[in-house]
Amino acid sequence: MKTTVRTVGQVSVVDLSGKITIGEGDVILRDKVQELLDGGHRKVLLNLEKVSYMDSAGIGELVAVFKRAREKGGTVKLLRPSGKVEDLLQLTKLWEVFEIFNEEAPAVGSF
């Protein structure tokens, strides 16, 4: 999985592409968000548009970064999950836990 980070105002937008799965994608996600939190960034928007799939480990890491950010007074929100990723967020009822947006501007404005 690949990640790039953009800053839009005070929000760190993390563009993810590939799969968030056990042993690789989940670790990359964890490390990237931790890096942002350690750097004092508290507003994180994960752009899932190009994430094709997550397994239970990837979903677990999504929850973990959400909790870690919250512990530091920050927030993690999600942008444009689609296809199988959207199915999985619905199935696991995480659709009700995260704030999820289809467009970036309102997502950034919501922080």
Place this chain on the structure above:
Amino acid sequence: MAAATTVKIVFGSGVPLVDFVHETTEKLAALAGCDEEESLNAAIAVREAVINAVAHGNKKDPARRVEVHFKVRPGKVEVRVRDEGEGFDPASTPDPTAGDNRLKTTGRGLLLIRAFVDDVAFRYREGRGMELALVKRHRGRKPAALTHAASA
């Protein structure tokens, strides 16, 4: 009638072969006649069963094996995932979608398995470990667990 195609994958408990098993499942499901989404769904379920076998059944002990047995027939793929662990009671696993369980970082494997295949059966092989038997059929429609997700 042509003989069923069977494939067996055996490996020590570790993560590196999870992707290989996932990809093999997709290909074999397609061979059975499953469409692209059905094949991916079968692979998702098998992947979770394998992760459970590695992490929970075999406690990531590389000396303990995971066996994945595939049987492919027209319209159907059957997969048995076996570990060498102490077994568990699937009925006693907490619902990961209930209340505060949603904020747990683990515990979703069985939910995904049940959602993405047609039949799931658990069997503890006394002294030899747990077996999950999964069946995925070609139906040409989305699994029921996903069709009402948007309205949940």
